[in-house]
Amino acid sequence: MRRRSLLRLYPLRWRQRYEEEVGALVDDAPLSVSLVVDLVRGAFDAHAHPELGAPSLVGSTGGGDIPLTPRSPGNQIPVILRVLVALIVLFVVGVGLLYAYRAQTPAVPTVSLAQVLTEIQDGRVRAVTIERNQATLVLTDGRTERTTIPEPDTILAQAVTTRNQADPPHVIELRVTQGSSDFSIVGSIFLSLLPLLLLVALIFLAASAFARTRAPQRYELLARLGDLKDRGVITEEEFQREKRRVLR
Amino acid sequence: MANHKLSSEALLILVSLAEEPKHGYAMQHDIERISGRRLGPGSLYGAIARLEAADLIEALSDKGARRPYRLTAAGSRTLSSELESMRKLAAAGTRRLAAR
Numbered sequence: 450m451r452r453r454s455l456l457r458l459y460p461l462r463w464r465q466r467y468e469e470e471v472g473a474l475v476d477d478a479p480l481s482v483s484l485v486v487d488l489v490r491g492a493f494d495a496h497a498h499p500e501l502g503a504p505s506l507v508g509s510t511g512g513g514d515i516p517l518t519p520r521s522p523g524n525q526i527p528v529i530l531r532v533l534v535a536l537i538v539l540f541v542v543g544v545g546l547l548y549a550y551r552a553q554t555p556a557v558p559t560v561s562l563a564q565v566l567t568e569i570q571d572g573r574v575r576a577v578t579i580e581r582n583q584a585t586l587v588l589t590d591g592r593t594e595r596t597t598i599p600e601p602d603t604i605l606a607q608a609v610t611t612r613n614q615a616d617p618p619h620v621i622e623l624r625v626t627q628g629s630s631d632f633s634i635v636g637s638i639f640l641s642l643l644p645l646l647l648l649v650a651l652i653f654l655a656a657s658a659f660a661r662t663r664a665p666q667r668y669e670l671l672a673r674l675g676d677l678k679d680r681g682v683i684t685e686e687e688f689q690r691e692k693r694r695v696l697r
Numbered sequence: 698m699a700n701h702k703l704s705s706e707a708l709l710i711l712v713s714l715a716e717e718p719k720h721g722y723a724m725q726h727d728i729e730r731i732s733g734r735r736l737g738p739g740s741l742y743g744a745i746a747r748l749e750a751a752d753l754i755e756a757l758s759d760k761g762a763r764r765p766y767r768l769t770a771a772g773s774r775t776l777s778s779e780l781e782s783m784r785k786l787a788a789a790g791t792r793r794l795a796a797r
Contacts, residue, residue: 467742470721473762474738477722484737491739501746682794 452480458492463502482535489534532658536651543647550640557585557595562604565596569608569621576622577609670695703779706736706744711753711768711776718757718767721745748772 453472456464478484495501565586568574576587582600587593598605602625609623671692678688703711713719713727721741729735736744745766748754753772757765768776 463746467746469762470764471738471742474721474725474741478738487737487739489739491737491743494739494743495746498747501743501750677794680795682797 452476452478452484455485455488455492458489459495460499460502462499463495466502482538485538486531486534489538490530493530532655535658536655539651539654540647543643543650547640547643550643557593559595559597562596562598565594565605566608568594569605569612572612572616572619574609574621576624577605578624578626579605580626667695703775704744704747706740707748707753708776708779709734709736710741710744710748711772711779714754714766714768714772715776718765720763720765722763724766 452475456468456472456475459468475484475488565574565584568586568588569577573589574586575589578585579598579602582598582602584596584598584602584605585593586596606623606625609621613620613623674683674688674691674695677683678685683691709728709732710724712731713724716727719727721738724745725736725738725741745754749756749766751771752769753775754766755769757767
């Protein structure tokens, strides 16, 4: 149960007392951002109040000075805290994804042209791809190498052709492409834009979170207005006017 | 205990336990039923831990994941006085709105 691993954020004493019970609820809840935020916030709270989670206080006289409301001035703080935690989680996930993407494109070692020519003559190369002043080699043992060649190429293609004529059973596949480095350009643009995209996503998420917290207030207000109208405190006309104002 | 400020979660738990002892899962469902609010596990047990530490509720037995809780005498008194002050507040608010 990977969801339960979130409970490791709680202090040990708290876990000894409540982990089993909370774990049962966590297993039952669908995995969502709100669940993660709820548990992370709970863990912060538990660390801020280490006195909570005592084995059992039944019959004891202590505990009178523990505030029953989480330490937070006003009702706005939990919302801000929630958004903040969500932003941090998103940021960490974003940076993690960035690193994962980078890790997926393995680093190709760059070697000298002289070494490449030796490898070709020794028959250790399976395929060569020439692209402008870059050549990528696939060796017979599966490794990939890259080298820089003079442009236009007069040496490498020649060396491959010579080698192929000398040893027809082991032909080196030669491919010359005219600068179709589109993918790498797209990739680098995407990578450079990724932080910006992440930032926009974060701002969008924060805005929608605030909008969500505000939305119910409008409907509460409408319900109160409806109640006032029902009880004859305000007229239908006044109600409609207020309703338009609230929903605008 | 009377001068404790109850959080809304704590109040919901006390109201839920006023009916009968319940474990966390049953509280979560009962609270959703009576208030429309679903408390996450972290919020629920944050409030349970506080109420327990303040002696307003107590764990009944060691039943592992399904440990039931019940109101203590102090918990009943606190809930009663909290509801009374809410009743007064609601009455005052309604009266003032009606007089406008």
